[in-house]
Amino acid sequence: MKDVNAENIEFLGSGALAPVKKWGAKWSLWAVHLVTSCCGVELAHAYASGYDAERWGTLNFGMMRQTNLIIVEGTITKKMARALRITWEQMPDPKFVILIGACGIEGGLFWNSYHITRPWKIVPVDYFVPGCPPTPEGLISAVRALQKKIERGEARTTVDFKEADLAKILGTEAGKERKPPKPPLKIAEKPEIKIEPKEVDWEFGNQLVDKLRGKIPYAEVFTTNVNRIYIKTNAKFYKKVAKALESEGFDHVKSINVIDVLHENKFIVECSVSSYSVKELMPVIVTFAAEIDRNNPRIPSLTDIWLSADYQEREMHDFFGVWFEGNPNMGQKFLIAPEVETPLRKDFKLEEPSYVLEESK
Amino acid sequence: MSEMKEYSLPVPVKPPAEIESLELPVPPGLDEKATKGDEIVLFVGPQHGGSGHMRLIVRVHGDVIREVIPDPGFVHRGVEKLAENKLYIQNIPLVERPAIMDCVNFSLGYVRAIEQAMDIEVPERAKYIRTMLAEICRIGTHFYDAGILSVFLGHTTGFMWPFALRELACEVLMRVAGARITASYVVPGGVRRDVDNSTLNYIYEATTYIQRKAKDFERIFVRNPVTIARLKDVAALSKKEAIKYGIVGPFLRACGVEYDVRAVEPYDAYDELTWDVIVADEGDSYSRFLVRVNEIQQSISIIKQCVKALKDMPQGNIVSADIAGKKKAKEGEEKRGLDTVKGAFFRLFGRLTLPAGEYTTLTEAARGTLLYTIVSDGKSNAPYRLRVVTPGWCYLKGFMESLKGCRVADLQAVYGSFGYFPPEADR
Ligand code: SF4
Numbered sequence: 036m037k038d039v040n041a042e043n044i045e046f047l048g049s050g051a052l053a054p055v056k057k058w059g060a061k062w063s064l065w066a067v068h069l070v071t072s073c074c075g076v077e078l079a080h081a082y083a084s085g086y087d088a089e090r091w092g093t094l095n096f097g098m099m100r101q102t103n104l105i106i107v108e109g110t111i112t113k114k115m116a117r118a119l120r121i122t123w124e125q126m127p128d129p130k131f132v133i134l135i136g137a138c139g140i141e142g143g144l145f146w147n148s149y150h151i152t153r154p155w156k157i158v159p160v161d162y163f164v165p166g167c168p169p170t171p172e173g174l175i176s177a178v179r180a181l182q183k184k185i186e187r188g189e190a191r192t193t194v195d196f197k198e199a200d201l202a203k204i205l206g207t208e209a210g211k212e213r214k215p216p217k218p219p220l221k222i223a224e225k226p227e228i229k230i231e232p233k234e235v236d237w238e239f240g241n242q243l244v245d246k247l248r249g250k251i252p253y254a255e256v257f258t259t260n261v262n263r264i265y266i267k268t269n270a271k272f273y274k275k276v277a278k279a280l281e282s283e284g285f286d287h288v289k290s291i292n293v294i295d296v297l298h299e300n301k302f303i304v305e306c307s308v309s310s311y312s313v314k315e316l317m318p319v320i321v322t323f324a325a326e327i328d329r330n331n332p333r334i335p336s337l338t339d340i341w342l343s344a345d346y347q348e349r350e351m352h353d354f355f356g357v358w359f360e361g362n363p364n365m366g367q368k369f370l371i372a373p374e375v376e377t378p379l380r381k382d383f384k385l386e387e388p389s390y391v392l393e394e395s396k
Numbered sequence: 397m398s399e400m401k402e403y404s405l406p407v408p409v410k411p412p413a414e415i416e417s418l419e420l421p422v423p424p425g426l427d428e429k430a431t432k433g434d435e436i437v438l439f440v441g442p443q444h445g446g447s448g449h450m451r452l453i454v455r456v457h458g459d460v461i462r463e464v465i466p467d468p469g470f471v472h473r474g475v476e477k478l479a480e481n482k483l484y485i486q487n488i489p490l491v492e493r494p495a496i497m498d499c500v501n502f503s504l505g506y507v508r509a510i511e512q513a514m515d516i517e518v519p520e521r522a523k524y525i526r527t528m529l530a531e532i533c534r535i536g537t538h539f540y541d542a543g544i545l546s547v548f549l550g551h552t553t554g555f556m557w558p559f560a561l562r563e564l565a566c567e568v569l570m571r572v573a574g575a576r577i578t579a580s581y582v583v584p585g586g587v588r589r590d591v592d593n594s595t596l597n598y599i600y601e602a603t604t605y606i607q608r609k610a611k612d613f614e615r616i617f618v619r620n621p622v623t624i625a626r627l628k629d630v631a632a633l634s635k636k637e638a639i640k641y642g643i644v645g646p647f648l649r650a651c652g653v654e655y656d657v658r659a660v661e662p663y664d665a666y667d668e669l670t671w672d673v674i675v676a677d678e679g680d681s682y683s684r685f686l687v688r689v690n691e692i693q694q695s696i697s698i699i700k701q702c703v704k705a706l707k708d709m710p711q712g713n714i715v716s717a718d719i720a721g722k723k724k725a726k727e728g729e730e731k732r733g734l735d736t737v738k739g740a741f742f743r744l745f746g747r748l749t750l751p752a753g754e755y756t757t758l759t760e761a762a763r764g765t766l767l768y769t770i771v772s773d774g775k776s777n778a779p780y781r782l783r784v785v786t787p788g789w790c791y792l793k794g795f796m797e798s799l800k801g802c803r804v805a806d807l808q809a810v811y812g813s814f815g816y817f818p819p820e821a822d823r
Contacts, residue, residue: 069449071470072819073493073494073496079559080559080562083543083560084556084557085560085563112470112471112472145493147478148474149474150474168577219483219746220482220777220778221775221778223774226774226776227774230753259754287640289767289785290756290785295781305769307767311648317660317661318661343641343642343790346789367419370468372469378474383477385477
């Protein structure tokens with residue numbers, strides 16, 4: 036592969052106009068608006084009045100066509116990767132990339148997520164700034180390092196780390212077997228998901244439960260805590276319960292949740308509703324749940340009752356592959372990249388952390 | 397004015413072939429239908445002139461928006477899945493990453509779900525510290541959104557001011573928790589460490605300063621005729637619509653619904669403090685912005701009350717005795733928790749396991765209602781399922797619907813007025 040970073044520098048240092056080119060590029064490192072993740076908060080600080088990075092001739096600017104620097108802020112997701120590459124390709128040469136944040140380097144906090152890429156595989160990076168998020172000073176020093184690189188015509192790292200003698204630290208030279216520490220994580224083999232009634236001192240709630248019991252005799256209604264009511268029902272009555280709750284004054288969906296119980300081969304679909312229009316019901320959350328077969332996960336959609344359920348149903352469809360019958364947008368990927376299939380199912384395993392220090396791969 | 401007649405020109409335009417490969421979440425044949433008729437399909441983003449990335453697929457007629465279809469997920473990082481593979485305590489930094497400027501509110505909701513499950517009573521002092529920091533984050537987030545709104549409007553001064561004031565909020569977090577932005581300060585049963593009196597004095601002074609400077613900011617940006625002209629009567633939602641689309645937080649209150657989790661289901665120290673729920677009636681972009689500007693003043697008053705209360709309290713006792721596992725106190729003495737988690741962190745939180753069940757908490761984060769549901773199986777020391785519904789994800793529907801009938805040029809202003817922050821919405 037061509038070394039794009041070196042080529043850019045070479046271009047700036049060639050010809051009779053080299054000093055002018057270098058001077059121009061050095062003091063006009065304009066970064067395109069590509070606030071990819073939460074590190075963008077510190078980027079904004081760096082360019083705002085507190086740190087005022089504009090002093091060094093760098094400025095955040097709207098369009099990639101008018102800019103020559105990308106500051107990749109943290110995570111690049113699988114969906115964003117393509118946009119990053121297109122943005123980079125559309126920028127005029129010579130162009131530079133600074134990558135800030137631990138996420139961009141090896142994934143940071145999200146290293147084993149199913150939706151993360153390593154941005155340095157997508158665009159050629161000039162400088163990395165570690166941190167989660169790095170301070171504005173960190174970002175500014177990367178810009179300064181880049182300027183020096185343009186000026187000198189060669190890259191220099193700004194920090195030198197001492198090389199560690201791994202064999203000595205790990206004691207591998209003596210041929211000893213290493214015992215990794217036990218991972219602290221304990222995940223139950225056959226977890227039981229049970230949501231049980233709890234007696235609570237909540238008068239209004241107990242009245243409400245009685246009222247709901249009268250209205251939907253086919254479902255199990257109970258309190259689980261103050262302000263929390265749980266209704267157990269099944270796919271057949273799921274919609275009927277929803278209608279009954281709507282007539283009670285519950286007017287919006289707070290959350291739609293699916294719990295995957297792998298070893299019992301079922302999904303529990305939960306919908307939590309609350310009210311904005313009835314004052315007494317405002318703090319109350321009623322959750323109604325239905326168990327469905329994991330092999331053919333279908334449940335009626337609630338979008339015709341509560342429009343606010345729409346995006347969450349589509350999200351759950353992405354995550355678990357549950358088909359909400361009646362939602363017009365089923366079958367399309369909404370939140371996650373097309374190549375990722377039902378990541379939140381329990382049989383979709385993520386890479387596990389290793390507790391042994393290894394030589395880097 | 398004479399009536400304008402519409403003429404449709406049968407222009408033989410073919411939608412570009414790449415559209416297929418983008419796998420957009422649009423109804424099939426949208427582009428063909430649009431190009432055959434009088435409409436154009438515009439793609440806004442994911443790289444656009446503001447903060448945060450998402451794609452908006454806009455169907456326009458002339459320059460009036462007919463429909464907007466969102467294509468979110470450009471910053472979806474799978475927080476819910478990752479949480480299932482980490483210890484309860486390791487999830488605290490994770491859950492605050494979606495909106496790091498609002499970190500205390502985000503970790504507070506999660507931690508309260510744990511406390512609810514384990515029946516932990518949080519000491520008074522910790523409650524006040526949490527409330528105080530949550531409000532500081534709220535101020536910081538509102539300023540952040542105001543700054544981004546000004547970027548969208550092309551108003552550079554309006555960007556510089558709030559970010560300068562945010563600097564103070566960062567400084568407070570740094571002095572209290574040690575990090576400028578990602579505090580990870582709230583732990584089950586209390587907070588990580590105590591706040592001493594000199595820091596409290598600093599917080600008091602900083603808020604006084606913010607209060608004074610916020611007035612200037614109002615003069616420069618909020619009541620600026622340009623701002624008003626760009627935002628007033630743009631993308632208004634009625635109260636009924638707001639409820640229908642399930643909007644949350646300040647955006648809901650801007651439509652006339654008096655709903656604030658801090659008031660309807662008070663947590664921590666909120667029921668011991670006096671403050672007002674800010675409500676507006678218009679429901680347009682300007683009132684969405686104004687509600688947040690006024691909330692900053694309320695937050696400042698809450699912080700000042702907290703500082704006063706904290707100064708009157710004895711130092712220490714910031715981690716609950718319930719989780720510290722202390723033996724029964726001597727007779728006549730109150731059970732006292734720890735003064736710091738230093739040295740006891742792994743002992744206290746390393747093996748945290750919740751009783752089986754489902755625990756849901758609501759929190760009023762800066763941008764609205766934040767919901768956490770933890771499902772525990774009672775045996776694992778990681779959540780079996782963690783459901784996070786962030787405010788951004790809730791009001792996305794209303795945001796999209798409110799754009800109908802606006803001009804294309806208003807799109808960015810409306811985007812800014814909602815303070816939409818994709819990492820938060822996508823999680
Ligand atoms: S490095 Fe940290 S702050 Fe930056 S994007 Fe990643 S999680 Fe966010």
